[in-house]
Amino acid sequence: MTALAIDIGGTKFAAALVRPDGTVTRRLEVPVGRDPEATLVSLVREIRNDRDVRETGTGDLVGAGIGSAGPLDAVAGTVSPVNIPAWREFPLVGAVSELLPGLPVALAGDAQCMALGEWWRGGHSRSRALLGIVVSTGVGGGLVLDGVPYVGPTGNAGHIGHIAVDRDGELCPCGAVGCLETIASGPSMVRWALANGWNAPDERPDARALSADAARGTPVAQLAFQRAADALATAILTTAALFDIDDVVIGGGVSGAGETLLAPLRQAVAKRAGLAFLRRLNVERTSLERDAGLYGAAALVLPVAG
Structure with missing residues (x-):
């Protein structure tokens, strides 16, 4: 089979x-x-x-x-x-x-499949409520509740990249304003960093190069990741408040930055979580990679x- x-x-x-x-x-x-x-x-x-x-x-x-x-x-x-x-x-x-x-x-x-894959093969089968997030060219999300993928009537449940996190933000390609994707996707992070003085390396400026500069301590690159982490934390906590999430797994190309993204993300989630059930959130990077x-x-x- x-x-x-x-x-x-x-x-x-x-x-x-x-x-x-x-x-x-x-x-x-x-x-x-x-x-x-x-x-x-x-x-x-x-x-x-x-x-x-x-x-x-x-x-x-x-x-x-x-x-x-x-x-x-x-x-x-x-x-x-x-x-x-x-x-x-x-x-x-x-x-x-x-x-x-x-x-x-x-x-x-x-991203729904990413979440289901993590639940099945990534060691999260005991999680009753799992949120998977793909941070890459765009930002996607998926939910697995009690071992069953929750996709909604049209299949679009968990579309976390289009939660509005900045009502005065940029116009998103989807047509809305201030979506998470306009801040936390790889291209959005790079675009913001370049507009705010990032001296990109000679090779093609992308999220990998931005991550390397952030790891080296370049302030504007670090700020781009902090900004993305803050936006992600807002969307994660919004989703967790609705679905009582146990675990959040981050995948996609930008997640390859590792602790450069995850450390400020965990800090932002911990700082902003108010209710006790939100403070139990476990946030980690995918174990299954691509x-x-x-x-x-x-x-x-x-x-x-x-």
């Missing part, structure tokens, strides 16, 4: 074959490219036709689980990722179903247990 897991991000697509015990028999990752649909088709075909896959066999393939950047419509099977302008109400489920005739295809948000979303996507179609 094997699931095809697909992770649709803002800058890369990944796919893997995953078994119910968590074994990954094959994994591929490619940049989105100029034609996202062609990239998707090529990725799915390649992972099914790879020699190693043929040797292990795909006859036991039970279906495909997809985690995609949002917003999305899980009922219609469409996605409109903010950071993939070419896809607006793109029929993602239909496109994958055409490549896998006769097999079920399930869709959830990429594979958390793939595990969660696989869990959408596999019989899994925590």
Whole structure:
């Protein structure tokens, strides 16, 4: 029994074959490219036709689980990722179903899958209320409550990146003002740092370079991370007040900064948490790195247990 897991991000697509015990028999990752649909088709075909896959066999393939950047419509099977302008109400489920005739295809948000993956394979199966946050090109979130992913009627529950944290803030690509994503996403942090005097290195200025400068003690880089941590803390505490969260797991490329992000984030959460049940929040970085979303996507179609 094997699931095809697909992770649709803002800058890369990944796919893997995953078994119910968590074994990954094959994994591929490619940049989105100029034609996202062609990239998707090529990725799915390649992972099914790879020699190693043929040797292990795909006859036991039970279906495909997809985690995609949002917003999305899980009922219609469409996605409109903010950071993939070419896809607006793109029929993602239909496109994958055409490549896998006769097999079920399930869709959830990429951060929802990250949270589910952490609950299943990341050592959080005892958590009754888990919030997963992906901090990367955008900011996404997902909830696992009592071992069940909570996706809401349209599949968009947990969309923490679009909680308003600054009513006088920037206009977000989603159309709202002051969303968490306008402050805490990698590109937003870099943009703010450059506007406030960051002397970026000669190579391409990105969140990794900003993180390195922050770790070296560069004040404006550190302030960019503090600003992001403060905004994240506001959104986390808002979510925790609504859902009585036990654990918060941070993933995505920006989480690679480690304690440069997590230390000020934990401090901000502890400082701002008022009610006793909010002060018990455990905040940590993903233990599954880039594979958390793939595990969660696989869990959408596999019989899994925590």
